[in-house]
Amino acid sequence: MDSYDVIVVGAGAAGLFCAGIAGQLGKKVLVIDHSAVIGEKIRISGGGRCNFTNLHCGPSNFLSMNPHFVKSALSRYSSQDFIELVKKYGIAFHEKHKGQLFCDNSAKEIVQMLLSECELGKVKIQYPEEVQTINQCDTGWQVETNLGNYVSSNLVMATGGLPVPAIGASDFALTFAKKLEIPVISTRAALVPLAFTSGIFSKMEDFAGISFPVQISAGLKKKNYGTANFAEDLLITHKGLSGPAVLQASSYWQEGEPVQIEWLNQEKWETLTGNPENRLKTIDQLLIEFFPSKLAKEFATQLGLFGVKWAEVSNKNKELIINHLCRWSIKPAGTLGWNKAEVMVGGIDTKALEGKTMMVKKYPGLFFIGECVDVTGHLGGHNFQWAWSSAYVCANSLINAHSEKTHS
Numbered sequence: 001m002d003s004y005d006v007i008v009v010g011a012g013a014a015g016l017f018c019a020g021i022a023g024q025l026g027k028k029v030l031v032i033d034h035s036a037v038i039g040e041k042i043r044i045s046g047g048g049r050c051n052f053t054n055l056h057c058g059p060s061n062f063l064s065m066n067p068h069f070v071k072s073a074l075s076r077y078s079s080q081d082f083i084e085l086v087k088k089y090g091i092a093f094h095e096k097h098k099g100q101l102f103c104d105n106s107a108k109e110i111v112q113m114l115l116s117e118c119e120l121g122k123v124k125i126q127y128p129e130e131v132q133t134i135n136q137c138d139t140g141w142q143v144e145t146n147l148g149n150y151v152s153s154n155l156v157m158a159t160g161g162l163p164v165p166a167i168g169a170s171d172f173a174l175t176f177a178k179k180l181e182i183p184v185i186s187t188r189a190a191l192v193p194l195a196f197t198s199g200i201f202s203k204m205e206d207f208a209g210i211s212f213p214v215q216i217s218a219g220l221k222k223k224n225y226g227t228a229n230f231a232e233d234l235l236i237t238h239k240g241l242s243g244p245a246v247l248q249a250s251s252y253w254q255e256g257e258p259v260q261i262e263w264l265n266q267e268k269w270e271t272l273t274g275n276p277e278n279r280l281k282t283i284d285q286l287l288i289e290f291f292p293s294k295l296a297k298e299f300a301t302q303l304g305l306f307g308v309k310w311a312e313v314s315n316k317n318k319e320l321i322i323n324h325l326c327r328w329s330i331k332p333a334g335t336l337g338w339n340k341a342e343v344m345v346g347g348i349d350t351k352a353l354e355g356k357t358m359m360v361k362k363y364p365g366l367f368f369i370g371e372c373v374d375v376t377g378h379l380g381g382h383n384f385q386w387a388w389s390s391a392y393v394c395a396n397s398l399i400n401a402h403s404e405k406t407h408s
């Protein structure tokens with residue numbers, strides 16, 4: 001039976017990064033992945049350019065039942081630390097929007113960088129290989145796969161979240177945790193487009209492709225992950241709403257709840273309509289100041305005010321305009337699900353883990369890192385930063401089996 005200091009299950013962002021560091025710290029590391037191609041989520045991320053971190057990444061960019069949990073890992077390995085590594089490899093990058101850093105050329109460069117780091121650490125990476133059973137043993141953990149049996153002092157679970165099963169996503173970490181009675185927070189798709197059965201536009205297809213800035217909020221104050229408000233672009237699609245604004249809101253949205261969309265800023269609307277020169281303009285003409293003409297006409301029609309001059313609008317209808325366009329509340333029918341989601345909300349309950357190490361309190365030598373943990377980043381490079389930060393603290397906290405295992 002082959003013996004290792006560390007076995008990492010999952011050769012994605014967190015698993016490869018952790019393995020490379022551990023190997024370079026002198027540990028004997030084996031990485032096992034069930035996919036035929038590894039690092040696929042990195043490759044497809046950020047439209048093929050990988051939004052690998054965010055300059056402004058901090059604890060407020062994450063959802064977790066314990067919002068303080070991320071602080072330790074993020075402070076020990078920050079976005080600046082990862083940027084230094086990217087620079088060391090000569091990977092060209094640029095800031096796109098609100099601190100989001102993307103590769104100039106290809107996300108494949110990040111995958112190659114992680115593999116090079118693993119090579120420096122003499123890490124053995126085996127794939128495709130199916131882990132069949134994992135058991136605790138005297139020297140740590142015994143892992144049985146379709147290709148062999150291994151023992152290791154440390155076991156790192158880095159199998160990611162549930163989005164995009166077609167490229168290898170699985171619930172392996174969650175099922176394994178439940179078997180060991182490690183608590184798991186229920187999961188749902190996040191950073192995902194929202195679907196609507198009715199109530200937005202007469203014919204969605206007529207408006208598909210239109211994108212413009214809105215303010216959006218979702219979530220209930222007293223429930224789970226709380227509420228959030230984002231100022232981002234909204235994209236109308238054939239099936240519903242998407243774009244950064246809606247993806248961000250989807251992480252906080254739960255079935256049956258409404259989302260609030262401010263299509264139109266009330267102050268700007270009141271400034272425009274308060275100008276005497278605009279008294280004789282029709283509602284649709286005024287709305288064109290803010291929306292593409294097709295949408296301005298649609299909103300004016302929905303309000304029953306198409307062609308009506310501002311001077312002729314009753315107070316009741318003025319209020320209707322504000323309620324409809326500045327405080328629009330609608331219940332999505334659902335999300336487009338795991339195939340279209342970028343991340344998972346929920347996962348391994350952080351209460352079971354040490355924030356400084358990612359080790360399971362009850363099981364020395366067992367770690368969960370990356371997306372399988374109940375830590376979900378906002379859109380914009382925060383999810384990868386969590387993968388890097390959680391992997392870093394884990395790799396630096398691996399135990400020397402015999403001395404520490406005896407405490408278990």
Ligand SMILES: Cc1cc2nc3c(=O)[nH]c(=O)nc-3n(C[C@H](O)[C@H](O)[C@H](O)COP(=O)(O)OP(=O)(O)OC[C@H]3O[C@@H](n4cnc5c(N)ncnc54)[C@H](O)[C@@H]3O)c2cc1C
Binds near residue numbers: 010013046047131384
């Ligand atoms: C389309 C898309 C675009 C995205 N773009 C961005 C972006 O630009 N910026 C950003 O910050 N985040 C982005 N994300 C999110 C980001 O990709 C993930 O949060 C991140 O990859 C999580 O890292 P991880 O290592 O935890 O999991 P992953 O990178 O998903 O790696 C998990 C690995 O575990 C393997 N695995 C799963 N089950 C098993 C098993 N049973 N046995 C063995 N191996 C297993 C998988 O094959 C995979 O290789 C995007 C996600 C998607 C889907």
